[in-house]
Amino acid sequence: MGKLAGKKVLLLGERDGVPAPAMEEALKNSGAEVVFAATECFV
Structure with a gap:
């Protein structure tokens, strides 16, 4: 198991x-x- 096991994550691509x-x-x-x-576009 990694450090993120059991964690909730938000991804902003x-x-x-x-x-x-x-x-x-x-x-x-x-x-x-x-x-x-x-996934967003940052301009």
Whole structure:
């Protein structure tokens, strides 16, 4: 188990950087619960 096991996380991705679905996929096996994930455009 990692440091995020049992934790709830909010993911805010960036359109031109790392999108939220990519972060969500990377955290899939960490044991963390993704409660919100969104990809935004920061201009």
